Amino acid sequence: MIIARSPLRISLGGGGTDVPSYFQKHGGYVLSAAINKYVYITVTRPFDTGIFLKYSNIEKVKNVNDVQHPIIRETLRTLNLKSPQIEVTSLADIPAGSGLGSSGSFTTCLIKALYTHYRKPIYPKDLAELACEIEIDKLKEPIGKQDQYISAYGGITEFTFGSNGHVEVNSLKLSPETIHCLEDNLLLFFTGQLRRASSILRDQVERSTLGEDEITENLHMIKALGYEVRDALLAGDADSFGRIMNQHWRIKRSRSENISNSIIDIAYEKALAAGALGGKLIGAGGGGFLMFYTKRREELKNAMKELGIEEVRFRFDFEGTKVLSI
DSSP: HHHHEEEEEEEEEHHHHHSSSHHHOOOOEEEEEEEEEEEEEEEOSSSSSSEEESSSSSSEEEEEEOOOHHHHHHHHHTTEEEOOEEEEEEEEEEEEEESSSSHHHHHHHHHHHHHHHTOOOOOOOHHHHHIIIIIIOOOOOOOHHHHHHHHHHOOOOEEEETTTEEEEEEEEEOOHHHHHHHHHHEEEEEOOOOHHHHHHHHHHHHHTTOOOHHHHHHHHHHHHHHHHHHHHHHHHOOOHHHHHHHHHHHHHHTTTTTTTHHHHHHHHHHHTTOOSSSEEEEESSSSSSSEEEOOOOOHHHHHHHHOOEEEEHHHHHHHOSEEEEE
């Protein structure tokens, strides 16, 4: 049995500029961090013939074309496995639709597990690109590339997306003190609301494709703040990063009325009143996780607890997608 895992992520800056409709015209930049919350995939060869799938649903089919799960179907097709004898099971620490990049993590994890099962090597860059090809090119999901890349590489990593499609990957050389400061002062809270990123990003893609000035200028500002976040963290100034996050959220929230809602807005303002320097909704918006930077941890946790919003503790992951057991 092959057991693989792939980390989920938090976006630290530049999120939204990794969508092809933007970076193919203007270039994109995202600073992202993998965290120790994971998607797990097991792959084994059952005794019976056919394709056995266990995720939030259970499938048993004979042919790849009959698979209902789109990512599993397209991945098996990409590997040219028309009628394999295989069993795939998935588990996750965090539910899908929570804004932590679970779809990209699932895809990279599945590819890594299948490649290992069939004794084929695949390295992070190729793994990320193949995952992007499956989700963006084949399934036509209106999503960006950061999720697949950060899950493949792990760490606290910056990605520069060239207009020609080239992706430059650079692991940020932060001091141990800065990393510990971020892990201590970044708090993650689950709003209890789930959503599909594609439903929100589709509007951004359409407006970017049309060259709408408002959305383009919004993403220009988001990208500029991404560079500011990088410079602040490299300088060891995590407090400035917290304040930049507040600017980032205000700009991101103005992009679409679907990004936030009254529950999120109330929680955000209450967090600032409780001492958070800044924060934002992780992912495309509409629900999922709120992340705040604060040095008044207990005060912030108590404020969120009053709203019934649960904290999820995390640390960074520096391994990326990997096989745990063969």
